[in-house]
Amino acid sequence: MNRALSQSARKTPAPADAPETGAFLYPEPPDTDRYSACVHCGFCLEVCPTYQETSDENLSPRGRVYLIKQAAQGLLELDEGLENPVFSCLDCRACESVCPSGVEVGALIEKARGQFHLKAEEEGGASPLTRLFLRGVFAHPRRLRALGKMLRLYQKSGLRAVARSLRLLRVLPPHIREMEAVLPQLSDPPALLKLPERIPAAGTGAQPAAPVTGALFTGCVMDLFFSDINQATARVLTRNGITVVVPKTQVCCGALHVHAGDREQARALARQNIDAFLASGADYVVVNAAGCGAALKEYPELFSGQPDLYAQAQAFARRVRDISEVLVEVGFQPPRGRIERTVTYHDACHLCHAQGIRSQPRQLLTSIPGLKLVPLPDSERCCGSAGIYNLTHPDMANRLLERKLDDIPEAADAVVMGNPGCMLQIRLGVQRRQAGVDVLHTVQLLDESYRKEVIEC
Amino acid sequence: MLSSSLIRELTEIVGPGGVIHDSKQLAAYECDAYVAQTGRPAAVVLPADTDQVAQVVRCLAQAGVPFLPRGAGTGLSGGATPMHHEVVISLARMDKLLHVDFANQRATVQPGFVNLELTRQVAQQGFYYAPDPSSQSVCTIGGNVGENAGGSHCLKYGVTTNHVVAAKVVLPDGELVELGDPYGDPLGLDVLGLLVGSEGTLGIATEITVRILKRPQAVKTVMAWFERVEDASDTVSGIIADGIIPAACEMMDQLAMQAVDKSMYHVGYPPDIEAVLLIEVDGLAAGVDDLAERVVEVCRRHRVRTVRVAKDEAERSLWWSSRKMAFPAIGRISPDYMVQDGVIPRTRLTEVLKTIARYSQEAGLRVANVFHAGDGNLHPLICYDARIPGQTEQAAELGRRILELCVDVGGSITGEHGVGVEKIREMEYLFTDTELHLQARLREAFNPRDLCNPGKLIPRPARCVEVKQAAAALASHTSHTV
Numbered sequence: 043m044n045r046a047l048s049q050s051a052r053k054t055p056a057p058a059d060a061p062e063t064g065a066f067l068y069p070e071p072p073d074t075d076r077y078s079a080c081v082h083c084g085f086c087l088e089v090c091p092t093y094q095e096t097s098d099e100n101l102s103p104r105g106r107v108y109l110i111k112q113a114a115q116g117l118l119e120l121d122e123g124l125e126n127p128v129f130s131c132l133d134c135r136a137c138e139s140v141c142p143s144g145v146e147v148g149a150l151i152e153k154a155r156g157q158f159h160l161k162a163e164e165e166g167g168a169s170p171l172t173r174l175f176l177r178g179v180f181a182h183p184r185r186l187r188a189l190g191k192m193l194r195l196y197q198k199s200g201l202r203a204v205a206r207s208l209r210l211l212r213v214l215p216p217h218i219r220e221m222e223a224v225l226p227q228l229s230d231p232p233a234l235l236k237l238p239e240r241i242p243a244a245g246t247g248a249q250p251a252a253p254v255t256g257a258l259f260t261g262c263v264m265d266l267f268f269s270d271i272n273q274a275t276a277r278v279l280t281r282n283g284i285t286v287v288v289p290k291t292q293v294c295c296g297a298l299h300v301h302a303g304d305r306e307q308a309r310a311l312a313r314q315n316i317d318a319f320l321a322s323g324a325d326y327v328v329v330n331a332a333g334c335g336a337a338l339k340e341y342p343e344l345f346s347g348q349p350d351l352y353a354q355a356q357a358f359a360r361r362v363r364d365i366s367e368v369l370v371e372v373g374f375q376p377p378r379g380r381i382e383r384t385v386t387y388h389d390a391c392h393l394c395h396a397q398g399i400r401s402q403p404r405q406l407l408t409s410i411p412g413l414k415l416v417p418l419p420d421s422e423r424c425c426g427s428a429g430i431y432n433l434t435h436p437d438m439a440n441r442l443l444e445r446k447l448d449d450i451p452e453a454a455d456a457v458v459m460g461n462p463g464c465m466l467q468i469r470l471g472v473q474r475r476q477a478g479v480d481v482l483h484t485v486q487l488l489d490e491s492y493r494k495e496v497i498e499c
Numbered sequence: 500m501l502s503s504s505l506i507r508e509l510t511e512i513v514g515p516g517g518v519i520h521d522s523k524q525l526a527a528y529e530c531d532a533y534v535a536q537t538g539r540p541a542a543v544v545l546p547a548d549t550d551q552v553a554q555v556v557r558c559l560a561q562a563g564v565p566f567l568p569r570g571a572g573t574g575l576s577g578g579a580t581p582m583h584h585e586v587v588i589s590l591a592r593m594d595k596l597l598h599v600d601f602a603n604q605r606a607t608v609q610p611g612f613v614n615l616e617l618t619r620q621v622a623q624q625g626f627y628y629a630p631d632p633s634s635q636s637v638c639t640i641g642g643n644v645g646e647n648a649g650g651s652h653c654l655k656y657g658v659t660t661n662h663v664v665a666a667k668v669v670l671p672d673g674e675l676v677e678l679g680d681p682y683g684d685p686l687g688l689d690v691l692g693l694l695v696g697s698e699g700t701l702g703i704a705t706e707i708t709v710r711i712l713k714r715p716q717a718v719k720t721v722m723a724w725f726e727r728v729e730d731a732s733d734t735v736s737g738i739i740a741d742g743i744i745p746a747a748c749e750m751m752d753q754l755a756m757q758a759v760d761k762s763m764y765h766v767g768y769p770p771d772i773e774a775v776l777l778i779e780v781d782g783l784a785a786g787v788d789d790l791a792e793r794v795v796e797v798c799r800r801h802r803v804r805t806v807r808v809a810k811d812e813a814e815r816s817l818w819w820s821s822r823k824m825a826f827p828a829i830g831r832i833s834p835d836y837m838v839q840d841g842v843i844p845r846t847r848l849t850e851v852l853k854t855i856a857r858y859s860q861e862a863g864l865r866v867a868n869v870f871h872a873g874d875g876n877l878h879p880l881i882c883y884d885a886r887i888p889g890q891t892e893q894a895a896e897l898g899r900r901i902l903e904l905c906v907d908v909g910g911s912i913t914g915e916h917g918v919g920v921e922k923i924r925e926m927e928y929l930f931t932d933t934e935l936h937l938q939a940r941l942r943e944a945f946n947p948r949d950l951c952n953p954g955k956l957i958p959r960p961a962r963c964v965e966v967k968q969a970a971a972a973l974a975s976h977t978s979h980t981v
Contacts, residue, residue, distance in 0.1 A: 078835075079830045079834070081826075081830040082532050083826065083830075084572055084573040085637055087572075088613060088636055088637045097591035097594070099528055099589075100524050100527045109526060109527060117526070123526070124523075127527075141827075142759070142827035143762070143831055144831055
């Protein structure tokens with residue numbers, strides 16, 4: 043079994059510049075250059091939530107990259123030996139933040155998942171969850187809205203109360219039942235419908251040197267559950283002299299599809315968004331959901347073999363900014379309305395690890411008069427939400443959620459973040475523990491402070 | 500494959516979640532951070548405490564199945580690589596801090612406890628754990644004990660063996676012994692000293708008691724850029740000759756600077772300097788500024804281009820990250836690397852670096868140098884591409900030449916990374932047969948059937964066997980005559 047030095051040539055017969063394929067027989071295999079960058083040092087182990095929980099090399103970034111490399115070299119097959127390591131990854135990218143070699147683990151995992159996805163399609167079956175949610179709902183704005191309406195009706199009509207009292211929900215798996223329990227009230231209609239196509243910059247405060255236009259990306263989960271945050275985002279932007287446009291033909295960012303390996307569907311969504319936003323002519327594409335922001339910035343990744351589309355995707359990606367990022371970049375107006383609260387800040391993985399955004403949200407929060415920001419220990423560790431990970435891997439997601447809750451300092455009366463997935467997840471935990479802590483988006487506090495100053499004036 | 504009855508037995512000891520035996524899940528355990536040689540384990544077992552380790556070892560010993568301990572798998576010489584189809588006993592789940600005695604400056608940890616985590620846990624009270632291998636954010640104290648790990652600050656504070664005072668050890672037959680003494684000097688033979696650095700060939704430490712030190716009152720870190728390696732080398736000797744004992748004294752060459760500057764630990768080294776020195780002094784607040792000033796003076800005497808003291812903790816931390824992340828940052832400039840660990844007398848630095856540069860040119864492989872200059876511990880990083888047929892062997896050959904060079908100038912083949920499988924041949928270059936035989940006999944006393952990490956550390960050349968046979972013949976002859 044040993045592959046000692048004298049035999050190692052056999053292991054890798056391909057010349058250095060030839061792309062290896064091995065077990066990856068479908069289009070867009072994990073890139074050779076990306077996994078070759080891994081020198082197997084293991085510096086990533088300690089920050090990987092799944093390794094922290096299991097201590098199993100198979101569930102570590104280094105282990106996953108090693109297995110992907112082995113499969114690319116034809117030493118492993120595209121089967122369950124690789125499937126579990128690749129799909130159990132949260133895609134949180136904490137490993138990328140510490141990797142001295144700069145291995146892009148997220149991109150490798152996503153492409154490896156793509157191989158499994160195409161294989162499953164060829165064999166005639168993606169998982170029902172994938173089919174239903176990713177292709178059936180998220181890819182279609184109207185169906186997504188219909189789902190929203192149904193949920194709203196379900197909550198408002200008393201059907202929820204009936205279902206609960208009759209224990210009808212028992213047919214659902216326990217973790218879905220729990221999620222149902224904490225779904226926020228869907229009272230507002232989606233911002234994508236409600237907001238006008240163009241909102242001029244507000245006249246108050248200093249204006250940016252040149253007129254700035256920001257096109258608001260409203261997202262799916264964000265707009266379904268937290269459309270008020272989208273509205274707050276628009277208010278905060280205009281308050282800072284930025285004209286807001288809301289391209290009405292925008293669709294889901296495709297992050298969930300990329301994470302699940304459905305690159306084809308993600309590409310279709312990306313093309314539509316690129317067209318919609320480039321046509322708007324806006325200087326920035328402004329996002330308030332970390333997961334969407336990271337996916338939008340990574341659109342070029344989906345078009346690597348198509349020069350024209352790649353260039354367009356790059357032009358698009360260059361404009362994408364998280365709301366906290368754009369505010370700091372153009373120079374935001376320090377808010378004057380007091381908010382006497384002590385809050386802590388959770389770094390959403392796709393803000394801190396995927397986009398490197400750490401200081402900007404904190405800068406916004408600490409600019410609010412009266413607001414005290416206390417540190418959250420290990421704030422960059424995933425809360426377990428990770429897209430639909432909490433639906434596909436409820437056990438691991440739960441363990442990470444519990445750790446996150448344990449870390450919330452007692453002094454904090456709210457935990458603040460920049461991603462709707464984390465908000466749903468942490469809200470679930472807070473409700474379960476009956477902890478008296480609010481779960482908020484950074485923009486909500488900033489907006490509140492701005493609105494208070496109007497009232498106070 | 501292990502027999503199903505043995506798997507059942509192991510599962511009974513550690514629970515179903517603690518045994519990995521499906522062949523598809525074993526590939527990830529084929530190697531540690533030394534990747535040039537790999538081997539598939541028979542199984543991986545993840546015990547939770549000393550008792551489980553003892554039971555697992557007993558069970559495997561009875562079945563005659565070889566096994567080896569593994570920590571975080573960050574070793575650089577293949578010490579945890581299962582070359583003989585061993586069962587890997589991963590200690591990663593034994594990651595608890597068991598006890599801290601601040602008054603007497605002792606901490607007891609399980610072997611899977613991460614090195615840096617100990618410093619984090621005691622920092623609030625003003626203490627730290629001194630041995631600081633570059634992988635300290637990940638590597639385990641059990642692994643450090645196995646390899647007698649060093650680090651940047653061992654120039655002043657010593658290596659792991661100087662900090663371990665006691666250990667519970669499961670011997671290769673499953674018996675449990677307690678070695679050393681938490682508070683006194685050990686009586687009798689220093690068996691604990693023998694165990695530290697034995698690379699898992701004498702047993703498995705399951706509880707380790709170490710010294711924790713009071714943080715020095717003050718620290719100053721100096722960075723110096725040199726246009727010529729000679730000047731940097733002379734500076735190192737000059738500092739020591741001046742009577743200063745730096746806490747650390749590190750050097751990197753241009754290629755290493757380029758690699759690490761491409762990572763997120765970007766310092767911005769100029770492209771036309773040959774060497775950078777990172778020198779740290781620590782101690783009482785009253786004296787440290789003077790010490791730092793004297794270090795700067797010595798640098799100036801040796802034609803330094805730029806020298807300065809870190810202005811704050813953030814800058815100091817960046818400089819240290821730049822040094823500590825240099826090994827893996829080589830991944831930015833080369834798909835694979837092999838790191839050597841030779842030790843030389845400090846005064847031979849310049850000449851040895853020049854010879855390494857020549858060897859590098861002859862082999863057509865780039866070599867970056869990152870090392871503990873203060874104690875002459877070199878880390879030449881040989882860049883290669885395993886996908887090019889033959890290049891792994893070329894890199895290994897170049898490594899061998901470099902180590903033999905170190906031995907030739909009066910040094911050694913390893914300062915802190917261990918022998919593992921990587922340097923086993925060089926052991927024969929460094930030691931005489933008699934010396935190796937003595938080591939082999941010592942190992943035999945602990946590990947008579949060679950089930951515990953076989954084939955590591957001490958070579959088993961044919962002539963060693965002959966020596967053994969001759970000795971046995973002599974012994975029986977002697978007993979007949981008595």
